[in-house]
Amino acid sequence: MTTTSPGMVPVLDKGFVRLVSFMGGDQGVVDSARVSYGGKSRGEEADRKLIAYLLKHKHETPFEHSVFQFHVSCPIFVMRQWIRHRVASYNEISARYTEVKDEFYIPAKWRAQDVKNKQGSVAAPALDHEELTRKFEAQVSAALKLYREMIAAGVARELARMILPVNAYTQFYWTINARSLMNFINLRADVHAQWEIQQYAEALAASFKDKMPWTFDAYLAHVWKGENPKLSSQAKALAGAS
Numbered sequence: 001m002t003t004t005s006p007g008m009v010p011v012l013d014k015g016f017v018r019l020v021s022f023m024g025g026d027q028g029v030v031d032s033a034r035v036s037y038g039g040k041s042r043g044e045e046a047d048r049k050l051i052a053y054l055l056k057h058k059h060e061t062p063f064e065h066s067v068f069q070f071h072v073s074c075p076i077f078v079m080r081q082w083i084r085h086r087v088a089s090y091n092e093i094s095a096r097y098t099e100v101k102d103e104f105y106i107p108a109k110w111r112a113q114d115v116k117n118k119q120g121s122v123a124a125p126a127l128d129h130e131e132l133t134r135k136f137e138a139q140v141s142a143a144l145k146l147y148r149e150m151i152a153a154g155v156a157r158e159l160a161r162m163i164l165p166v167n168a169y170t171q172f173y174w175t176i177n178a179r180s181l182m183n184f185i186n187l188r189a190d191v192h193a194q195w196e197i198q199q200y201a202e203a204l205a206a207s208f209k210d211k212m213p214w215t216f217d218a219y220l221a222h223v224w225k226g227e228n229p230k231l232s233s234q235a236k237a238l239a240g241a242s
Helices: 025-037 044-056 061-065 076-082 129-153 157-163 178-188 195-211 213-222 229-241
Strands: 008-011 015-023 067-075 089-092 111-113 121-123 169-177
Touching: 008 067, 008 195, 015 025, 015 195, 025 044, 025 061, 025 213, 044 061, 044 213, 061 169, 061 178, 067 076, 067 178, 067 195, 076 169, 076 195, 129 157, 169 178, 178 195, 195 213, 195 229, 213 229
Parallel strands: none
Antiparallel strands: 008 015, 015 067, 067 169, 089 169, 111 121
């Protein structure tokens, strides 16, 4: 893989997504598809049409030959959703070896339970956001204080970490091919996913678009069926231009 340094894309209040390395790209997809019959690139227009044909007709194995490696920082509760996508490789920072940093996700606004969708939430302007945040931050601070006291008293890190809430940030390296990345974006950028993980999926989509623009356009045209203001507007713009 060739190493890249595009910088970190901030996500939420303290998180980020950073592309570490990348291999294959649009050309890798084309070459992987044409090797089956000994063919070669026929120029940009033909290659773009081939990528669109592959996605439209669900011939997706050539997209497995383009690979992204990301460095991600996200709250633990977000990673719990993330690792349900098992068609990727993960290496996470360990709180057995290192002390947890003072990095906790604090929502800018609190949401209420969606009465129609048991696993969803909705905007809640009637909530006392300032008071809820004050109490929440106090609870987080108390947990962090006790964690540090336990460490200082000699308690093992692997046990002291149990006191910490799931809004603590964790970091991991994530290696995934383009086919599986498209599936992740399909599910996690959609408005039915939790808002926090949607923000990460949008950041990943931006990196996908930057590194594989032909595939990204074809993905929006033939694969993306979800609802997301950013992705759906791009899909409509492409449809209008065609």
